[in-house]
Amino acid sequence: MLPTDQLLSFFAEDVPAGDITTLALVPDRVVSARVEAREEMVLAGVEECVWLFEHFGVSVTVAAEDGSRAAAGTKILGLAGPVHAILSVERTALNLLGRMSGIATATAAAQELASxxxxxxxxxxxxxxxxxxxxxxxxxxxxxxxxxxxxxxxxxxxxxxxxxxxxxxxxxxxxxxxxxxxxxxxxxxxxxxxxxxxxxxxxxxxxxxxxxxxxxxxxxxxxxxxxxxxxxxxxxxxxxxxxxxxxxxxxxxxxxxxxxxxxxxxxxxxxxxxx
The missing domain is CATH 3.20.20.70 (Aldolase class I)
Incomplete structure (x- = not known):
């Protein structure tokens, strides 16, 4: 079971009183976006990203699951929803995805060398x-x-x-x-x-x-x-x-x-x- 309270606390740390840049510059409307890998990696943190985006009203399509290997340019998630939600959640979600995928990738590489x-x-x-x-x-x-x-x-x-x-x-x-x-x-x-x-x-x-x-x-x-x-x-x-x-x-x-x-x-x- 995901520690959802912890995920929300991460978001609150980054957005304590609204994303003022997005609020000031961009009228809220529905847009499409994608999360992608920019290098080869073993994916981890996809589940956490999905929960965060969906919690804030974004529709998510999973293109690559946790544990799969992604090459540079691989689409991981497709997003559709309010632009304010997507841009506000972006950094919290990507920080988790990047850190967890970095750990999973390093672990898989070390395990392969040992095996x-x-x-x-x-x-x-x-x-x-x-x-x-x-x-x-x-x-x-x-x-x-x-x-x-x-x-x-x-x-x-x-x-x-x-x-x-x-x-x-x-x-x-x-x-x-x-x-x-x-x-x-x-x-x-x-x-x-x-x-x-x-x-x-x-x-x-x-x-x-x-x-x-x-x-x-x-x-x-x-x-x-x-x-x-x-x-x-x-x-x-x-x-x-x-x-x-x-x-x-x-x-x-x-x-x-x-x-x-x-x-x-x-x-x-x-x-x-x-x-």
């Missing part, structure tokens, strides 16, 4: 999203074929270095499991010793953070030797970029988390043209 090396690995997002945009950022990752990871601190346990600075790894895992049997326990580790300790304590997921591929490979071999590898989901994180993702996919992990998918997103280029 060329490892056919079972999935690229994952992180909580490094812009405040207020997490739902949309995570949705875009899913549309791009990635794993959204945790939506919030309430979803699953993730024992980080800041927790491990306060108590030993094994104790942290045990306390988490005692706290709730209904949430996965993930533990961030930075060494072979911590990886084994967390696994033996019952962690469900190990996140190898800021380790080299060779160090991760050695840790996985140690887990396998102890019969622990097959009951764990293994994840790597820490400054992973498209240029280096093949190195991480090659060490037999299950997830590659990339904060860059959302904290450094480049918006896809989309435009609205009056016809």
């Amino acid at each position: 060329q090396v490892n056919d079972h690995v999935r690229v994952a997002g992180t909580r490094k999203t812009a405040p207020g945009l997490r739902y949309f950022d995570k949705k875009a990752i899913r549309i791009g074929g990635g794993d959204p990871h945790r939506d919030s601190l309430s979803d699953a346990f993730l024992i980080k270095d800041t927790h491990r600075a306060l108590l030993p790894v094994a104790d942290a895992v045990r306390r988490a499991k005692e706290y709730s049997a209904y949430h996965k326990v993930e533990c961030e580790v930075e060494s072979l010793i911590d990886a084994v300790a967390a696994a033996e304590a019952g962690a469900d997921i190990l996140m190898f953070d800021n380790m080299t591929p060779s160090a991760v490979h050695g840790a996985i071999a140690a887990l396998a030797a102890r019969g622990l590898r097959n009951r764990l989901v293994l994840e790597v994180s820490g400054g992973i970029l498209p240029e280096t993702i093949h190195l991480w996919a090659g060490v037999d992990v299950d997830r590659i988390s990339m904060g860059a998918l959302t904290h450094s997103v480049r918006c896809a280029d989309v435009s609205l043209e009056i016809e």
